[in-house]
Amino acid sequence: MFTTYRLELPEPVTLNKLQIPVFTHMFLQNVSAHKVQVDPIQGKRISVTYLSSYPREQIEREVAIFLERFTPEHDEASASSAEILEPELxxxxxxxxxxxxxxxxxxxxxxxxxxxxxxxxxxxxxxxxxxxxxxxxxxxxxxxxxxxxxxxxxxxxxxxxxxxxxxxxxxxxxxxxxxxxxxxMHLLLATHLSHDHETMKSFAADVSANNGKLPQDCGPYLETPPYILxxxxxxxxxxxxxxxxxxxxxxxxxxxxxxxxxxxxxxxxxxxxxxxxxxxxxxxxxxxxxxxxxxxxxxxxxxxxxxxxxxxxxxxxxxxxxxxxxxxxxxxxxxxxxxxxxxxxxxxxxxxxxxxxxxxxxxxxxxxxxxxxxxxxxxxxxxxxxxxxxxxxxxxxxxxxxxxxxxxxxxxx
Amino acid sequence: MSVAAEPLVYFYVPGYKPNYIEYAMTFYPMNIILCLEDGTPEEKKLEARYVVKNALQEFSSDSEHTLIVRVNSVHTPHWEQDLEELVPERPARIRLPMVRTAEDLRQVERKVQDVIHQRSLNYSPSYEVMIECCEAIFNLGEIHQASQNIYAFTFGGTDYFDDCVAKGLVDPALEVRKAKQKLGEYCRSVGLQCFDTTYMAYRDLEGFREDCLLSREYGFTGRSVIHPDQVAVVQDIYGISIA
The missing domain is CATH 3.30.930.10 (Bira Bifunctional Protein; Domain 2)
Structure with a gap:
């Protein structure tokens, strides 16, 4: 049901005890894996467990993209490009x-x-x-x-x-x-219908025509969200x-x-x-x-x-x-x-x-x-x-x- | 390229916890002890045998990890069943706890040979013999002579301490140190490997380091551990780090 494979982290990445939970958390947010374990002793090797039905090439591609983004060289490059746009913290x-x-x-x-x-x-x-x-x-x-x-x-x-x-x-x-x-990606918005009378009538008509269900595209009826949750x-x-x-x-x-x-x-x-x-x-x-x-x-x-x-x-x-x-x-x-x-x-x-x-x-x-x-x-x-x-x-x-x-x-x- | 584990660190994993075993297999080259004895509660012995058997099958082609099984002692009702179930899976070595006399070791060897013959196995096991009571220290030479297949002696500190308490000895901690010294000296004199006991306060790395330094002086050549943080200390003190 599950397949596991091991790979070495690219140089110069070595994870210490504090970084391992951060790495695994980010990894699972970005890769369709079931589990990832980092060798806690050397901090150089990871074991990736994924659903066997998921294509291996796809997992390997996702892992490669994630690791490329995770390496310091990449961070430095993106940081320097960001610097041009924004002042640093x-x-x-x-x-x-x-x-x-x-x-x-x-x-x-x-x-x-x-x-x-x-x-x-x-x-x-x-x-x-x-x-x-x-x-x-x-x-x-x-x-x-x-x-x-x-x-x-x-x-x-x-x-x-x-x-x-x-x-x-x-x-x-x-x-x-x-x-x-x-x-x-974590955002939940709170909005309401536009207060315009014609919009409300049009919305109600659309719902009736749709057997009580919300219209597929609600956007035209809604105000820009005044609140977020x-x-x-x-x-x-x-x-x-x-x-x-x-x-x-x-x-x-x-x-x-x-x-x-x-x-x-x-x-x-x-x-x-x-x-x-x-x-x-x-x-x-x-x-x-x-x-x-x-x-x-x-x-x-x-x-x-x-x-x-x-x-x-x-x-x-x-x-x-x-x-x-x-x-x-x-x-x-x-x-x-x-x-x-x-x-x-x-x-x-x-x-x-x-x-x-x-x-x-x-x-x-x-x-x-x-x-x-x-x-x-x-x-x-x-x-x-x-x-x-x-x-x-x-x-x-x-x-x-x-x-x-x-x-x-x-x-x- | 795979690298075989050095004979320095012996990582204990409870036999009934498949996720712990799986976790240990993610470590760099390592000797892993799948424990059916103290690491497995009495009501989990059957389950542990099943899990360990499957682990030995699953990871049989893993050349980086040496899988050692610690079976239950001959003074318990479990040891024969342990050997019947696990010898066919050909663990790299078998760790034998609470060997008090040469006859204890011979009894195990006879049973292992029976299983090998019954199943026509191509398997030559070697043993890590645990010294865990005063009687065993007294019988050390005889125990050594009892088998050609001893890979190493190991020390069981907690049980040795308890044995001293049970015998009413005045200073059990001193007795433990004396026993370790004697075992270390013996192994050094006959050129046999000798592994020290676990150190349970795994967050006290300074205390562990000091204990390892003393143990190396006694003649111990490696050590059993229970936590990944202890590995680097053992590698550092008993040998050259694999880093």
Whole structure:
């Protein structure tokens, strides 16, 4: 059913421990492979597993194109051509978080994939069009992990301003931060019919003629989308802070929905079109934002260990806010994003359940907010994907609550 | 061009986890120990035999990885079934845990020869004999004389420590060091390879490095590992890196 072949990475590419998860993530986004594994010792060899029915030549072509783009020579060439068009980001070297220490060494008791069990025991129901219904056990776990995370991390952060926003992000706001350049493939738009009476009548007539179905081409009837569905709740904090001057380092806490057009990659709680995110956002001095990065990553790992979740922290790619083409200079750290990854034992893999992004002064400059006495204002945020926490927990311990760690209260079991 | 694994690093993989085996096969040339003993829980022994058997078939043409099977000890009810199922797949070597006496080793060899004759196999196995208790250290010379097919001696630190505790010895950690020293010296004197025990605190690479340096002084020529991060340390200390 599956075929595996090995190949060497082209010179001079050698992947270190931090780069391997980034490489595999990008690889699977670009190549129609089922799995890719990198030799963790030398970081030079990869094993590609793909569906045997898929043409080998096609896979090899996709791999070759990906590797060509991945090699530094190519990056340098494209970077230099981009330089002509756009000024470069002003990269700032920061101390790395202590990644070696950031691991939660628990012992999960389940090795089986629990996907079928979730459906058979009706913890989840599959609806049409990739939609899901969460039943009580899943809802309880989502609520429990959210509250325990807020209790554990929020209490240590101290004073946090609470916020709640809608899921709609004004398109004009997104345009201002060049959002549409950064990840258009994940974009979900929210629009409505044109307010013009004739257009509405024409639309209704078209629907009637089409037996109640939407017209094949809706474009002529629709307004240019005034909103997008937010890909992270924290954007609204920067929107709220636009043109504000604030006195001191400030933390916000919020929960909201995130929307990502994942296309056919949607898979139960592991990858969803929209999911729930708990976020802490930090605005203040570069030192504060960087310190909160190290602290919140550490606390997140401690929280995982307390809950029995096995995982670790790693350097990540795809900073969610950075546009491909920037219009001005920003101070941005060299490594923007760190992920907390939880083990998925049955496939000897991990998934990202949380990430900390250090934005540098990108949002502060773009939306003109700043500290009163400080010339330089940075922002950063940590977001926890609650569905993925529940997914990784159940993959690590199974559905039988008597096998769950003792730390999980009886009221949740 | 494929490169054979050097006799330095021995990577343990639990026999009942096919995905771990598959992962280990992505490593550069390596000796991989498919473990049916401590790495496999009691209720998974049957499943592990099946998985390991399939792995040996699937990767039989892989010349870069040396596949070694650690069977269960002769003091358990599993060892005969292990050998009946796995000898026909002709693993590169068989690692034998908890060999206490020369007779333990002879018993295994007889069983292996029976399987070879019954199935008319063209196979000459060699053994990695694990020294894991005080009795075995005492009987070391006799155990060595019991078979012409010993490839190496290996040390099992955790079980040796437990044996010392069970015997009420005052300082089990010291006893372990003395045993390792004795085993290392013996192997050096007879020109036999000798592999050290696993180091479970795999994130403590500094501690592991120090332990490897000491072990090399004792006479050990390679080491078993449980995590990819430990590989470079072993290559660095016991031999020339394959990088």
């Amino acid at each position: 002003n990269m700032v070297e920061l101390d790395e978080p202590p990644l070696e220490k950031l691991c939660s060494c628990c012992t999960p008791g389940n090795q089986r994939n629990i996907s079928d069990d979730l459906l058979e025991q009706r913890w989840l129901t599959l609806l049409k069009n990739q939609e899901l219904a969460y039943h009580r056990p899943i809802i309880t776990l989502l609520e429990y992990f959210d509250q325990s995370y807020v209790d554990y991390v929020g209490r240590r952060i101290g004073d946090c301003q609470q916020r709640q926003y809608s899921v709609l992000l004004p398109a004009s706001f997104a345009e201002k931060m060049n959002y549409f350049h950064s990840a258009p 937010q890909s992270a709740p924290c954007y609204k904090v920067y929107m709220e802070m636009e043109d504000q001057v604030f006195e001191d380092n400030t933390a916000f806490v919020l929960k909201g929905q995130s929307f990502r057009n994942e296309g056919k990659r949607v898979y139960l709680l592991e990858r969803l079109l929209n999911f729930t995110m708990r976020e802490f956002v930090f605005l203040g001095t570069p030192e504060y934002v960087t310190r909160m990065r190290d602290l919140t990553l550490g606390w997140t790992i401690e929280w995982m260990e307390a809950a029995g979740l096995k995982g670790e922290c790693a350097l990540a790619n795809d900073p969610f806010f950075l546009p491909g083409k920037v219009k001005q200079n920003f101070k941005v750290p060299k490594h923007v994003k760190y992920e907390v990854r939880a083990d998925i034992p049955y496939k000897n893999d991990t998934i990202s359940i949380a990430s900390y992004d250090t934005h540098g002064d990108f949002f502060a400059k773009t939306f003109n907010f700043r500290l009163r006495d400080n010339a330089e204002t940075w922002s950063g945020c940590i977001g926890l994907g609650l569905e993925r926490v529940v997914w990784s927990f159940l993959q690590q311990y199974g559905l039988q609550s008597e096998h769950w760690p003792a730390a999980i209260p009886e009221s949740v079991k």
